Amino acid sequence: MSERIIPLIMCGGAGTRLWPASREGRPKQFLQLFGSRSTFQETLLRVSDATLFERPVIITNNAYRFMVLEQLAAVEIEADVLLEPVRRDSGPAIAAGAAFALTRSADAVVLALAADHVVRDTAAFAEACRKALSVASAGRIVTFGVQPERPATEYGYIRPGEEIFGGVSAVAAFVEKPDAVTAAGYVKDGYLWNSGNFMFRAQMLLDEYARMDAGSVQAVRDAVKEAGRDLGFVLLDPEAFGKAKAISIDYAVMEKTKQAAVVPVSCGWSDVGSWHAVWELSDKDDHGNAAQGTAVFEGATNCNVSTDKALVALEGVDDLVVVATQDAVLVSRQKDPAGLKRLVAKLKKVAPEVTADHLKVHRPWGSYQSLDIGDRHQVKRIIVKAGGRLSLQKHHHRSEHWIVVRGAALVTVNETEKIVHENESIYIPIGATHRMENPGKIPLELIEVQTGSYLGEDDIIRIEDDYRRS
Known part of the structure; x- marks a missing residue:
């Protein structure tokens, strides 16, 4: 035995x-x-x-x-x-x-x-x-x-x-x-x-x-x-x-x-199979309200709020679930989890992107989040964890401008390597082979501004990758 x-x-x-x-x-x-x-x-x-x-x-x-x-x-x-x-x-x-x-x-x-x-x-x-x-x-x-x-x-x-x-x-x-x-x-x-x-x-x-x-x-x-x-x-x-x-x-x-x-x-x-189950397991105020994030209740009872950043205020309601993320808000009754299943099935047809991923996308080297997007531009916040390194890559349809706001980045552009410090920036032309690495001991944070005729993630041609994605 x-x-x-x-x-x-x-x-x-x-x-x-x-x-x-x-x-x-x-x-x-x-x-x-x-x-x-x-x-x-x-x-x-x-x-x-x-x-x-x-x-x-x-x-x-x-x-x-x-x-x-x-x-x-x-x-x-x-x-x-x-x-x-x-x-x-x-x-x-x-x-x-x-x-x-x-x-x-x-x-x-x-x-x-x-x-x-x-x-x-x-x-x-x-x-x-x-x-x-x-x-x-x-x-x-x-x-x-x-x-x-x-x-x-x-x-x-x-x-x-x-x-x-x-x-x-x-x-x-x-x-x-x-x-x-x-x-x-x-x-x-x-x-x-x-x-x-x-x-x-x-x-x-x-x-x-x-x-x-x-x-x-x-x-x-x-x-x-x-x-x-x-x-x-x-x-x-x-x-x-x-x-x-x-x-x-x-x-x-x-x-x-x-x-x-x-x-x-x-x-x-x-099994935490519904927002009602989350409410049951959460700490509550004297009126049965639970909150993860910033929430204010007035005349509300038995409500459950989960919010990333936005303040959520509920007044005069009961038995509600309110979940606010940066790209979607859910308002539903606590006691109808089957309704949420039907709703998500409908969303997969109407807006599949909001069921697939968050605005903040996690990667093995850290994360990125889209802050603004237009016909020919996109702005992202990129976080690279200490020791993390993106793939050696290039793009056919876009150029990029990186502005470091915290930490330091070791940047490769074609044959050139350069350390880019806080409040400094570097330009990556269309077609240039490039890579970013965080050689420091704190997270590297930068703002990336993309411009070009096509900004999709599938315009990444990986040449080398530590995580075997090339």
Whole structure:
């Protein structure tokens, strides 16, 4: 039996249930919704006890790989990071994590966790993991059933069956999200919320999965076996992984296996699946109002505000969600999260750019934000972190003017290198090969003014790139 658990953190989701804060380019697991750390970072810290947990495995995708590294570094945790070449839902992702865990130990026990959940009682969570470890090591696939705090309609439920070990029961049934009346009956009858987090012996999970879909398991095993490595990432083989069927782990394994068990836990869990859930988890004033950012309430009750910069003032309203970012504002009722899903689906057709990315776009070297754009000009604020370096590149349709406002930039233009200090500028002609680097110990901030006939990001011809994007 493995003495410690390998955490497998699923970090590839691109959900927009918390739009406009969460978008495909930077989804909710990377956002600071409840303080200075993201839910991904809180998940990492929750499984950082070296007496119980081994080095974690993160499974994500190419788009999020540098955000994962940046947030790992911020909490000083090291991990193995697996990159899915294509999204195949949680079934193949968890199978890939299990197959990778077997490269560490033939009897590895894995704890599969979503990166975007909240757990307020870490001690209770750890105790549930210890209890699950014995059962998982004995050959069960253990899920964590959360003691309901209310008759929720947004969660699936688990009906516990016969007790098999010290409060751990067999799973009698998984049931889909109920209506309000059915949910109340489930709570009365002792059903548990399905958290979607699991613990299992890696080999056991793959054997059970293979009984249902041998082809997908073989594809995943091959993807791990043929994986490459680049910049510290484990690159699952694209051809092999692409052959796996896209399916959730619930449908692929959990609803079919006879080896499912459930550990009841009361740990302040939430999947943070709506702005109403964020409100429930947030500190509130005497009138039930919560705010992230600057907000003023007068005669307002049970409202939730999240704002980047703009002050939000609410008067004489109740039960509202107001989320203000620099390019979009959401106003909706708290108790209709399904309405937001319909709204985002409509936005993807009407204004897809506001569901894809923020005005502030994160890059492995830092970030940039568009401040103003016209027919033949664009103004950006660029931040380059200490030691960061942009690609060596050129443009066919635009020239650029860089003005440094903080720090110092080492700039290459064709064959010339020059240090550009605060309150100095440099001009980059159309077609010139150029690069910018931050050689200092503080962030480099500059204003870029682009002029030309075409200003799209696809007019970047990368010649060399530290991050393998050329």
